[in-house]
Amino acid sequence: MAERIAVEAGLDNIKEHLSRHGYEVVGFEDGLHDAEAVVISGGDRDFLGFTEPHTGAPVITARGRSPEDILHDIRQRL
Template identity: 45%
Template structure:
């Protein structure tokens, strides 16, 4: 199954993704390199509306979404 990087403060999302069969990793550079999707809390957006994460994989903003909606978004983007 795919590796998904998840911010530490999203523990409920981490659990939901693991229950759905994904391998959940942290946000350090080594983990980000092997991740096939990234889930962020939406709190890392700076004043210019630029996110700090630089990656070529799908980035899912978890703000306002339930854990189940995030799992569905990851599943859809990794088809």
Template identity: 50%
Template sequence: MTFGGAVLKTIAVEDTLGNVKDYLEKSGYKVVKFTGQEDADAYVISGMDDDVMGMQDIMTEVPVIEADGKTPEEILSSLREMDWL
């Protein structure tokens, strides 16, 4: 997907994180529902206590942000700090 000529990254977000989804969309990112089956450039999950995707070892190549205790702004900042954007 492009936005003003730039390619947008796709971020998969868990359903329970509606405020994060809204913030990332308003910030110009393509946001999809997190199912564990989508091909996303980054994942935002509510917590990492469980192996949410059933494939944590595969996820090392893309950012996985744990949203627990973070604001939407902090999540976006974490993605930027990882040189993801």
């Protein structure tokens, strides 16, 4: 089964890149709490009302980073 990654709306290039590399990509409304990693656009890491220890999943900020950078982070953290 593919690892599930929740990606914030608007990060379509990252969603497509992760999907091409075998990850199950979901939006926040479709399974944020079941995700093994969370990708956000940037800004406040606590904008969802929680941080990494609460979800148990690493939160990765996409601001200023390429889809390949995000993929590299996910592979290292999972």
